[in-house]
Amino acid sequence: MSSSSSLVFFFFLLISSSCFPSFSEILILPLSHSLSPTHFNSTHHLLKSSSSRSAARFHNHRRQQQLSLPLSAGSDYTLSFNLGTHPPQPVTLYMDTGSDLVWIPCAPFECILCEGKSNPSLFPKPLNVSRSRTVSCKSPACSAAHTSLSSSDLCAISRCPLISIETSDCSSFACPPFYFAYGDGSLIARLYHDSVSISSVFLRNFTFGCAHTTLGEPVGVAGFGRGLLSLPAQLAAFSPQLGHQFSYCLISHSFDKQRVRQPSPLILGRYDEDDKRTDGELVQFVYTPMLENPKHLYLYSVGLAGVSVGKKTIPAPEMLRRLDHRGNGGMVVDSGTTFTMLPASLYNSVVAEFDRRVGRVHERASEVEDETGLGPCYYMGKVKNETKVPTVTLRFEGKESDVVLPRKNYFYEFLYGGYGTGRKKKVGCLMLMNGGDDAELNDGPGATLGNYQQQGFEVVYDLEKQRVGFARRKCASLWDRLNQRN
Ligand SMILES: *[C@@H]1O[C@H](CO)[C@@H](O)[C@H](O)[C@H]1NC(C)=O
Ligand SMILES: *[C@@H]1O[C@H](CO)[C@@H](O)[C@H](O)[C@H]1NC(C)=O
Numbered sequence: 001m002s003s004s005s006s007l008v009f010f011f012f013l014l015i016s017s018s019c020f021p022s023f024s025e026i027l028i029l030p031l032s033h034s035l036s037p038t039h040f041n042s043t044h045h046l047l048k049s050s051s052s053r054s055a056a057r058f059h060n061h062r063r064q065q066q067l068s069l070p071l072s073a074g075s076d077y078t079l080s081f082n083l084g085t086h087p088p089q090p091v092t093l094y095m096d097t098g099s100d101l102v103w104i105p106c107a108p109f110e111c112i113l114c115e116g117k118s119n120p121s122l123f124p125k126p127l128n129v130s131r132s133r134t135v136s137c138k139s140p141a142c143s144a145a146h147t148s149l150s151s152s153d154l155c156a157i158s159r160c161p162l163i164s165i166e167t168s169d170c171s172s173f174a175c176p177p178f179y180f181a182y183g184d185g186s187l188i189a190r191l192y193h194d195s196v197s198i199s200s201v202f203l204r205n206f207t208f209g210c211a212h213t214t215l216g217e218p219v220g221v222a223g224f225g226r227g228l229l230s231l232p233a234q235l236a237a238f239s240p241q242l243g244h245q246f247s248y249c250l251i252s253h254s255f256d257k258q259r260v261r262q263p264s265p266l267i268l269g270r271y272d273e274d275d276k277r278t279d280g281e282l283v284q285f286v287y288t289p290m291l292e293n294p295k296h297l298y299l300y301s302v303g304l305a306g307v308s309v310g311k312k313t314i315p316a317p318e319m320l321r322r323l324d325h326r327g328n329g330g331m332v333v334d335s336g337t338t339f340t341m342l343p344a345s346l347y348n349s350v351v352a353e354f355d356r357r358v359g360r361v362h363e364r365a366s367e368v369e370d371e372t373g374l375g376p377c378y379y380m381g382k383v384k385n386e387t388k389v390p391t392v393t394l395r396f397e398g399k400e401s402d403v404v405l406p407r408k409n410y411f412y413e414f415l416y417g418g419y420g421t422g423r424k425k426k427v428g429c430l431m432l433m434n435g436g437d438d439a440e441l442n443d444g445p446g447a448t449l450g451n452y453q454q455q456g457f458e459v460v461y462d463l464e465k466q467r468v469g470f471a472r473r474k475c476a477s478l479w480d481r482l483n484q485r486n
């Protein structure tokens with residue numbers, strides 16, 4: 001299926017077995033972590049790339065009402081399935097909870113300004129859609145792709161005659177192409193229907209966008225956001241159980257090159273809390289409510305009440321706790337952004353408190369900060385006694401909704417330098433990012449929770465109860481356990 005041995009594709013459908021007594025159907029897919037080793041020859045190049053991409057995406061969520069796309073080619077999670085039947089064609093796409101469309105590169109495919117954005121050998125050939133059906137201008141899917149433009153407008157654009165529009169007789173006129181723009185890329189796509197095989201689930205009539213030309217986007221995207229066209233929504237139409245919730249458990253990635261990576265489980269459908277104790281861990285979820293977002297319908301927004309550094313809690317600005325009536329504010333839970341972005345006031349307070357503790361003992365590594373775009377960074381090797389890096393806790397809105405981050409989710413330690421004659425030094429950087437001035441953040445999300453901070457948690461998107469849950473888990477053993485059950 002893929003030319004890369006590091007991408008492993010197994011598909012499983014568990015149907016009501018003794019280990020999952022309460023729920024009839026879940027679907028488990030492997031998420032592969034994609035790095036582009038050929039283009040990132042050192043840790044700090046990759047860090048710089050990922051951090052600036054997180055920033056571009058964050059600011060784009062703020063400007064655009066349209067769909068957005070994951071920009072972190074350096075450190076994203078992909079899933080794979082087959083499209084069509086004669087013959088089935090493999091597709092590998094970024095899994096993105098920050099958008100709601102599935103789009104795929106189609107042959108002939110041209111990606112402008114894509115050098116260094118991904119390793120093309122990791123991804124299948126562009127799709128041949130010559131046997132896929134076009135989507136009608138009348139279809140609700142067409143309106144959804146065109147940001148709710150009416151069917152009559154869309155059919156008029158497709159040159160359906162007025163009399164046919166009035167008699168609802170435009171079925172044979174195809175949905176017009178649509179345009180997406182985002183942080184540092186864009187694309188034009190057209191909608192198609194075809195069958196897909198996702199594990200043993202076979203959907204006859206799956207709707208996806210097909211792009212022949214993109215700017216800066218070499219890889220397609222599976223949107224998991226809220227909306228008609230997202231992958232979970234289309235699975236829900238096939239089997240309601242599969243659509244009630246999904247979760248993933250991201251295996252820690254490091255920016256070290258050439259590590260053999262295990263797939264991270266992506267679980268579609270609900271499975272019982274009790275079952276989650278069976279692998280010897282006590283798994284406890286903390287939940288925070290999803291906020292209805294009238295402006296960015298596809299986003300999973302939650303309220304952030306504060307951030308604790310050690311025992312000190314820094315309250316979040318009001319804008320992060322809830323959405324205003326126009327849908328601005330809140331924190332977006334996003335699998336397609338690498339690093340967490342906080343508004344400047346909160347970010348600066350967190351950094352100041354962190355620096356007050358760590359900076360007392362360790363020398364600041366300014367050159368590392370300049371090169372990676374991260375900060376604050378410290379030389380870690382200089383003191384004999386081990387300073388404790390303070391715990392960072394995200395305090396979400398809701399009862400007991402505190403998420404204590406494991407240290408490696410916010411403090412990345414690596415060897416720096418060693419080029420030429422210099423010796424490598426151990427450095428550590430705080431892995432949070434400044435999203436910009438609070439005053440400028442009143443038109444869009446206030447913050448983003450990136451995938452780096454979600455590693456080692458099972459993150460549940462409970463669409464029925466409208467909440468997001470977090471539980472510390474051993475993601476690799478969860479994957480193994482789910483496999484062994486078969
Ligand atoms: C990494 O590659 C870039 C160009 O792609 C080059 O400028 C840089 O010197 C390289 N760094 C190392 C450490 O090889
Ligand atoms: C797609 O496949 C058809 C045969 O099924 C072939 O005739 C056509 O040339 C292919 N198109 C592209 C762009 O490869």
Ligand SMILES: *[C@@H]1O[C@H](CO)[C@@H](O)[C@H](O)[C@H]1NC(C)=O
Pocket residue numbers: 139140141193205207
């Ligand atoms: C596929 O679904 C669309 C709605 O998304 C519908 O209009 C169309 O008739 C369906 N086609 C088939 C073959 O079921």
Ligand SMILES: *[C@@H]1O[C@H](CO)[C@@H](O)[C@H](O)[C@H]1NC(C)=O
Pocket residue numbers: 361383385
């Ligand atoms: C570690 O060293 C710092 C200064 O070098 C000192 O202030 C601190 O008390 C020491 N901690 C312990 C536990 O020895």
